[in-house]
Amino acid sequence: MVLGTVRLIRKSILVATRARKRLAVFVIVYAILAGMVILSIGRLAGYNTTGLVDQRSVVLEATDFDTITYNQAKNDTTTLSHVEGVDRVVPLYYVNFEGGGDIIRIFGIEPSNRWAFEEIKPDVISSGRYIERGGEILISENANLTTLFEESVGGRTGTIFTKPGLGDTITIAGGEETKTFKVVGTFEEGQVDDDPGNTWMVVTVDDLWLILNDLLRVYEDQTAVINSVLFCYKIVIVAEGSVFWSAVRGGDVWNNVEGIVEFTETTTLQGNYNSPEYTKKADNQNAVIADMMLITVAFLGGALVASMYAFLITRFRRIEIATLKAIGYTNRNVWTMTLGEILLASIAGFILGLLGIAVYLGVTGETVVIFSRTTLLTAFLIVVLIQVPAFILSNKRTLRIPPAEALRTL
Amino acid sequence: MPREKRNRSGRDLIIAERVSKDYKRGRAEIVRAIKEADMEVKDGEFLAIIGPSGCGKTTLLNLLSGLDQPTEGRIIFDGMDTSMIGEERFPLIRREKCGFVFQTFNLIETITAQENVESPLWPTDLNDREITEQAISLLKAVDLLERKDHKPLEMSGGEQQRVAIARALANTPKILFVDEPTGNLDSEAGKSIMELLKKLNEEHEVTVVLVTHNQDLLKYADRVIKLQDGRITES
Numbered sequence: 041m042v043l044g045t046v047r048l049i050r051k052s053i054l055v056a057t058r059a060r061k062r063l064a065v066f067v068i069v070y071a072i073l074a075g076m077v078i079l080s081i082g083r084l085a086g087y088n089t090t091g092l093v094d095q096r097s098v099v100l101e102a103t104d105f106d107t108i109t110y111n112q113a114k115n116d117t118t119t120l121s122h123v124e125g126v127d128r129v130v131p132l133y134y135v136n137f138e139g140g141g142d143i144i145r146i147f148g149i150e151p152s153n154r155w156a157f158e159e160i161k162p163d164v165i166s167s168g169r170y171i172e173r174g175g176e177i178l179i180s181e182n183a184n185l186t187t188l189f190e191e192s193v194g195g196r197t198g199t200i201f202t203k204p205g206l207g208d209t210i211t212i213a214g215g216e217e218t219k220t221f222k223v224v225g226t227f228e229e230g231q232v233d234d235d236p237g238n239t240w241m242v243v244t245v246d247d248l249w250l251i252l253n254d255l256l257r258v259y260e261d262q263t264a265v266i267n268s269v270l271f272c273y274k275i276v277i278v279a280e281g282s283v284f285w286s287a288v289r290g291g292d293v294w295n296n297v298e299g300i301v302e303f304t305e306t307t308t309l310q311g312n313y314n315s316p317e318y319t320k321k322a323d324n325q326n327a328v329i330a331d332m333m334l335i336t337v338a339f340l341g342g343a344l345v346a347s348m349y350a351f352l353i354t355r356f357r358r359i360e361i362a363t364l365k366a367i368g369y370t371n372r373n374v375w376t377m378t379l380g381e382i383l384l385a386s387i388a389g390f391i392l393g394l395l396g397i398a399v400y401l402g403v404t405g406e407t408v409v410i411f412s413r414t415t416l417l418t419a420f421l422i423v424v425l426i427q428v429p430a431f432i433l434s435n436k437r438t439l440r441i442p443p444a445e446a447l448r449t450l
Numbered sequence: 451m452p453r454e455k456r457n458r459s460g461r462d463l464i465i466a467e468r469v470s471k472d473y474k475r476g477r478a479e480i481v482r483a484i485k486e487a488d489m490e491v492k493d494g495e496f497l498a499i500i501g502p503s504g505c506g507k508t509t510l511l512n513l514l515s516g517l518d519q520p521t522e523g524r525i526i527f528d529g530m531d532t533s534m535i536g537e538e539r540f541p542l543i544r545r546e547k548c549g550f551v552f553q554t555f556n557l558i559e560t561i562t563a564q565e566n567v568e569s570p571l572w573p574t575d576l577n578d579r580e581i582t583e584q585a586i587s588l589l590k591a592v593d594l595l596e597r598k599d600h601k602p603l604e605m606s607g608g609e610q611q612r613v614a615i616a617r618a619l620a621n622t623p624k625i626l627f628v629d630e631p632t633g634n635l636d637s638e639a640g641k642s643i644m645e646l647l648k649k650l651n652e653e654h655e656v657t658v659v660l661v662t663h664n665q666d667l668l669k670y671a672d673r674v675i676k677l678q679d680g681r682i683t684e685s
Binding site for chain 1: 512515517518537538541542544545546548549550552554556558560561565569570572573574575577578617618621
């Protein structure tokens with residue numbers, strides 16, 4: 041009966057598409073709810089991504105460029121990682137290439153920690169995408185790299201030849217070795233607080249070490265040399281705990297944040313950092329509670345609308361359902377016929393909701409990253425999940441319609 | 451045409467033995483709609499059940515076709531006691547052996563005539579081509595092939611009832627249960643529908659059980675059962 045069941049689903053979609061007004065109304069209602077669900081999931085996902093720094097991080101930024109050496113930052117990272125309530129400590133290192141009065145700073149970032157650095161996180165990508173693997177490079181969008189750099193860098197010679205732009209390549213040469221990077225994205229410079237002529241580039245941490253070791257011939261055990269080449273821009277300390285559950289249980293994660301702040305203020309670290317930056321517990325808690333309310337409304341509203349739709353389908357199609365039963369459809373067959381319509385409305389609503397959000401973001405210029413695969417899959421699963429009461433309801437109501445009703449004179 | 455010719459066996463296709471059916475009216479009142487009915491439907495016959503409105507004709511049709519279960523007595527349908535057939539199996543038996551024609555046609559308004567005729571075959575394991583061929587052949591038989599892409603509301607009442615008959619024949623049933631088929635039609639369309647049903651009965655030996663209050667339709671029947679206040683008064 042597989043062939044029959046597949047055909048029933050197909051035909052139920054056909055029947056649904058012919059009842060255009062009914063379908064249109066519910067697709068629009070679903071779209072609004074799906075939009076709310078997608079946004080909610082985006083916000084939830086944001087606690088580990090876009091909102092990571094705001095929600096549960098303490099940022100220690102160097103008082104000035106080139107003031108905190110690699111070894112100082114490395115020791116501070118070790119110290120901080122042993123503080124109670126710390127989930128991870130992420131230092132942001134960079135190497136300078138200087139020439140013609142301008143500086144190119146190349147930062148090394150672990151792609152999994154991409155959200156930790158406000159200035160160059162995926163939100164500020166203006167074209168292309170974030171780096172994901174070795175051999176890829178991000179550059180600031182107005183990078184001016186027409187100068188040929190041939191000056192000494194930490195006692196070694198570094199040369200950059202470039203044609204900046206998405207898809208172009210940047211070749212860094214050191215001695216006889218060269219390393220070519222492909223520009224996969226550009227980022228907005230709005231967040232970058234540096235001299236206007238200076239250019240920022242981002243590669244993976246592994247590639248940064250490759251530049252140091254293979255091209256500049258600087259190794260970690262050459263303390264003096266590496267400390268004159270590799271600097272730390274900032275250290276981000278991420279607190280342990282779930283933001284979502286903290287809002288319910290009284291703020292464990294934010295207590296951790298405040299504990300970390302207290303530690304940094306009372307302990308002398310090796311590097312010179314500005315005062316720690318973080319968001320206060322109360323502000324974070326309010327934001328999360330507001331998000332949780334949005335999520336609850338979206339979920340309950342979705343379940344309610346889906347159930348209402350199931351109710352109305354079985355009501356509008358009561359005689360049709362009785363007739364189908366009379367002509368030999370089993371309860372399962374009839375349910376499959378209603379299922380297809382509910383699925384069609386919800387999937388079409390989901391896609392429409394998604395397009396709506398895309399348009400909204402396009403118009404408002406917001407750069408909330410919600411179109412990640414995980415966010416969309418989770419949101420879709422939730423939209424499917426909130427259909428469950430609707431499916432149960434439609435099944436129960438379908439079962440209750442007696443086939444003999446088809447013979448009633450209207 | 452829907453069915454190969456077969457010999458009239460004259461055997462009892464349906465037997466009703468002292469069948470009664472009670473309904474609840476309001477909170478406490480029980481109404482006996484059918485009272486101790488004894489009757490049979492013979493294979494290949496055209497049987498008419500006649501009676502005034504509210505006498506229990508449709509209830510009796512529901513019981514004979516297995517759409518409803520009797521409160522007392524039993525119905526033997528093609529050798530099977532309907533009370534012994536499970537709720538999930540009965541639709542399959544109806545799909546295989548019964549066709550229904552309703553007074554209000556009960557076509558799905560959003561799909562075409564051809565799709566309506568195909569609809570009983572959708573849950574089966576026939577492939578799409580076989581289903582289409584069957585529907586086309588039936589629409590040809592009811593003389594509506596040129597209207598196959600029209601939706602029910604774009605068709606006259608008579609045409610809709612023809613589509614409903616074609617749909618009822620889609621599964622090549624042994625028996626057609628027909629409830630006031632001309633009730634919503636003008637006399638010309640009604641006549642044409644009755645002639646079609648008679649043709650199906652005579653030429654293709656489909657057993658027909660017709661329920662009506664219209665005396666004019668009795669001339670098409672081989673046998674008539676009269677129903678009065680839920681009781682069979684003449685057979």
